[in-house]
Amino acid sequence: MTARLDSVLSAASRARGPLAASSPGQRAGWLRAVAGALEESREQLTGVAMRETHLPSGRLTSELTRTAFQLRLLADRAGRGDYLDARIDHADPDWPMGPRPDIRRMKVPLGVVLVFAASNFPFAFSVAGGDTASALAAGCAVVVKANPGHLELSRATAAVVTAALAAAGAPEGTFAMIESDEDGRAAVVDPRVAAVGFTGSTRVGRMLYDLASARPVPIPFYGELGSTNPSVVTPAAAAERPAEIAAGFVGSFTLGAGQFCTKPGWLLVPASSDLPAEIAKLVAEAPAQPMLNERIRAGFGAALGDLAGTDGFAVLAGSVPAADSDTALDARPVLLTAPIAALLADPELIDREVFGPAATVVTYEHIDEPAALARLLPGQLTASVHAAAAADPDAATLVAALSGHAGRVLWNQWPTGVTVSDAQQHGGPYPATTAPGTTSVGTAAIERWLRPVAYQNTPADVLPYPLRDDNPWHVPQLVDGHREPA
């Protein structure tokens, strides 16, 4: 353990008490201060980000807007106190199982949260991203492990966050950043860390999950790992609007050079339809885009080469770069194809994520085949159905089957572009995440960083404010089984 890590974790640990005692309104104020400070530094931050990530200015500007919005939405919800899930059961001598004591329950922050930043969203899933925002909203101290792909931006963002929190009166130690992989791994197993958030590859995420689970005191590990986001086009939809579906698919899988966890990696289409040809034409015309960095560019080539070389797979448009031979950042979109029999024979192939602008058109003869595949699907962040505008008998069955394996099911839309709202669900069964009951995007993301505590027979002046009968913070309370308006 480096001295720097030790001092960061000690400071975070000391902040736990004051943070837990802070009111929802105070936390909301801190989050709004961070949002405002990010917007004030927009020009500086996006400039650094362009240099480090090669993402275009418009994308980075709108990602910063999204990041500030996310902080403000979480501030609003934190301020309302819904996430406290305050419950009051008054003493009841007639409770049917026997006399009930006065018992009251609310959620308290878990403590120090360690966040591993992602490479592909330098704002929204990085230093001041969703994990940081939701953990601060929950009243946790946050230590971010910077992503090495945008270290200068991470430092600049951390400086903005730290200054904004200090100016807004957050306790010292509320936020800090660490940089080295060694410090990251040491922090996962440090007794002062109470939970981990992670967005990244299945390989690294599983390694860190295993570390967290093997601790003498295991801790919750909320990892968003891999997803390939299959989309099924019904025969009726393929006949109705092939051009629209082809354009939507190519736009979605090439967006941001295909570097999204929600990139639609598999499109299941009727073998008899025009879709493979339509899509291939668009892919052949699609421009090259720079990828985030050389490591990711090399990984794209290697993963694509592996998949293209798998039995039953062929290249339909573009060309597979030789693994490791091409160190320039640019990547052109590539389209593979395979018959659905290849996936039905080996459903784990679906986990083969190619991070970058590539996707596979999978052809089926009968709609029963994608329905069968849906039931074998490894866990996914998203799965989509493209149905005909009018009644489409195949589509409802597919939605039901896919919802058993994915966190978000889409109808006639594409999975890239993840809105931040109360109803958003960005998660799913493994390997999409290591915690299927949770989301890393949307206001429900706060729930990951909390644990319930019940207070039995406790005098009003000792109880935390959310559990008092006079409800001084005006939070929603479930009182004797009935929901009271705040």
Next chain:
Amino acid sequence: MTARLDSVLSAASRARGPLAASSPGQRAGWLRAVAGALEESREQLTGVAMRETHLPSGRLTSELTRTAFQLRLLADRAGRGDYLDARIDHADPDWPMGPRPDIRRMKVPLGVVLVFAASNFPFAFSVAGGDTASALAAGCAVVVKANPGHLELSRATAAVVTAALAAAGAPEGTFAMIESDEDGRAAVVDPRVAAVGFTGSTRVGRMLYDLASARPVPIPFYGELGSTNPSVVTPAAAAERPAEIAAGFVGSFTLGAGQFCTKPGWLLVPASSDLPAEIAKLVAEAPAQPMLNERIRAGFGAALGDLAGTDGFAVLAGSVPAADSDTALDARPVLLTAPIAALLADPELIDREVFGPAATVVTYEHIDEPAALARLLPGQLTASVHAAAAADPDAATLVAALSGHAGRVLWNQWPTGVTVSDAQQHGGPYPATTAPGTTSVGTAAIERWLRPVAYQNTPADVLPYPLRDDNPWHVPQLVDGHREPA
């Protein structure tokens, strides 16, 4: 894998679809049917239980009442549909981060849940206990691993549950029981199992948690393991009512022969008070009680001998049976004592659970010492403070410190006797449980067996009922950020 386990898991797997499609009202009906059937079989079941567990008739009768009540309370809450956490965000072109699609989110059952029954509550934490009830309420299929300590009762209970579910129209495969440890371990790593509930020892619980976490597809493991439930008596309380506190403590730690996960194993008292002597007098007079079985009786002797032989510990009342030398079931209460310095020097001693009628009186010189110990405490199911009736300046500080390490904090009450209600929290940081964000008792126990799914842009007739605008099941909905009454 035995053929029997394979067929049980296949049947449970087949039940997932119909269970997920069932309405809250249907599930409530199934739970009520089980509650009624248990009560109808009360005489038969308690008779078998007395023979197998040596627990007294009154205790078993009231535990069966509690178990039926628990099923009915979960039925009521399942019927209301709160646990679905239904959220509807309508499409919003003016959403500040960019146009928002229509997105709707609800909780769906995880699938097949494996429940390891506990030895010490042959009804409430066994075949038809809290894990089974909450998993059925969530719409999961349940496979119970019977506790070998009451196998005949487990078979009888399973027969009652199976018949009641079938008569009430639950899908085939909704419930089954397995018996061998081998089948239990094989089920933990079977791909058809989606989550595990466990109540038992830290040793076995950790072994199974490690299996679940090391699977190719790790699954949630909700284990309730060990807790020693420290109670602190402030100087003012010790001076005010020593006799009452002594009687309460001895009553609580000897209840049910001390075979409760909430047994108060440590009582921290001022060294100068009369409490050690008062308590010792009561313990010396307390009768022997039969323990659950010979294995547990032998384990009690061994663990007690180990703790009594630890540096700084002494026997204050009763006598330590030699390990493994006494195979009769009866155990007399034993009281140890130690100075708080011994625990401050080695806080992990607090994890040394002695399952049976033994406890340790820990003496302190100054209230700062228990406050310091509270901050070093391993995770606990409960922690208690005994304060003076009037303002007691030490007590609020202790409550705040203890709430950082326990799932339930009590004031002037004892932790045995866990009511089932909306505000109950039976959980806590490791080693109390493997999942600090959850509870295994109370209505919030349902949340463990669910995961969220979002539906984006989905037509009304394809959406699950809880997410439709016309809300045919009348469940609570959060609509565009505002809570709508059901």
